[in-house]
Amino acid sequence: MSASYYSYTQKSEVITYPDGSMPLYLKKFENLNELEKKLRYLVISNIQDLKMDQVQYALTHAIVVLNDSSPFLSNDAREMISEERSKYSLALLRYLQNKLGTESGTKVFGDTIGFISGLYRKTEVNKAYCAYRHFVSCDSWVQNKMMKQLLLDVQ
Incomplete structure (x- = not known):
């Protein structure tokens, strides 16, 4: 999300890092299927649609970071994260309402x-998708090994 926001501030439609470099992609844009295009460029497009400023982004x-869905969290930790997330959500709602008005701010918040x-x-x-691409691009020995592991995981 950080690289996407930076790219948005630079008015770039593709991911661009502060040093001017771009992620290494092995496939050219013309050769991407629709899913690959969405996975690669959709976040920047969404940020553009929201017209995020620095406060809204932060x-x-x-x-986003205060995600309580990890199965490794205790109930207490999950509750603490949820409370903090609620505070930031309310702060975002109030910020957008103050900036855009109650109705427009609520819509942009949603x-x-x-x-x-x-x-x-x-x-x-x-x-x-990455797991799938890795699987279909591996040689047959690796595919067989991965399939055996997958079957063991399912049992």
Whole structure:
């Protein structure tokens, strides 16, 4: 999300790092399927649609980071994270309402929460897609080994 926001501030439609470099992609844009294009460029597009300023970005980033869905968290930790997340969510709502007015601020807040949910979904889809791409691009020995491991995990 940080690289996407930086790219947005630089008016770039592709990920660009502060040193001017770009992520190494092995496939050219023309050769990407629609899912690959969305996974690669959708976050910048969403940030552009929201017209995020620095405060909105910082509060949104805090909400994203305060994710209580990890199975490794205790109930107490999950509750603490949830409370902090609620504080940042309320701060974002109030900020947007003060900046844009009650009605418009509430709408943009809802759109921002939808964006955050989309980030979580994108992360899961990206993980699954990377695992799939790794699987189909491996040689047959590795594929067989991965399939055996996958079958062991399922049992």
